[in-house]
Amino acid sequence: MKKRNPIAKDLRTPKYKKRIVKPKKGKGAFKRKKTNFINIIFYNY
Secondary structure, three states: OOOOOHHHHHHOOHHHOOOOOOOOOOOOOOOOOOOOHHHHHHHHO
16 A cells, blocks of 8 residues: 655645736836936936
């Protein structure tokens, strides 16, 4: 009679299956840092 490893058996289940994560797409997925050119000049001088 073989001894079974319960952890190894659990790892073969769909619970640990590789998941494909879809990236965000479309408008608003990329957030550019907002900079106000006038404020940059004003605070630097």
